[in-house]
Amino acid sequence: MTNIQEPVVAPNRSLARRVGRSIMLVLTALLSAIAIMVLLSAVLMSVFDSAEQWRAWRTDHYWTLATWRLVVYAVLVASWLKLKARLPQSKRTEARELKRLEIMVILLFLMIELSKAFIPSGGIQ
Template identity: 75%
Template sequence: MTDIQDPVGSAGRSLTRRVGRGILLVLSVLLATTAIVVLLSAILMSVFDSAEQWQAWRTDHYWPLFTWRLILYVSLVIAWIKLKERWTQSKQTDARKLRRLEIMVILLFVMIELSKAFIPSGGIQ
């Protein structure tokens, strides 16, 4: 008779749609990442004859690759500062939780670089 929707029923469908979209997004990102890794592996194996040759090249070119990663880290920090500035203006955020997250990311960057510096070939031989 009337086109009034039941608020309880529509909330359930909305939640289902949001969960479905979230799962679809995660699966899409995983699929895209897998495709990129496979493509890069194929390119690397066509350029280098073996994985050992690739590891030797990485070891020989540590400093240029380190410079590239450092530029990437600086870019990420600048983008994070801009995003955090906009985010804190628009929403009430817990500063302690954000600070912990930032410290954990910085420690992750340091651990990655230390592992590459002390084990440049990517593994213990």
């Protein structure tokens, strides 16, 4: 006589509920980003008289801002390496997609910095 056990039943979440939750999460993230941008714009316009003055300040302080961005990039890389080290060895060796993603992020960092280096005022005038 064989002893057949019942499979463990996963929580029954409907597809509509999962999709709705995902949409709400994305909308919340977008609205939060918009609110932060509006708040930042209000603060910048109270500090600077015009957008041209803000652009001039940004151009004059390019190296300070570049140093800040490089520190942020270094923190992101260090955090990613710590997180990646926590992955099981089998997942790390199989993940070609992970390597592609890392290369794309490095190229993104380079494109951002090169665009800021060659067009430091924020646009072509």
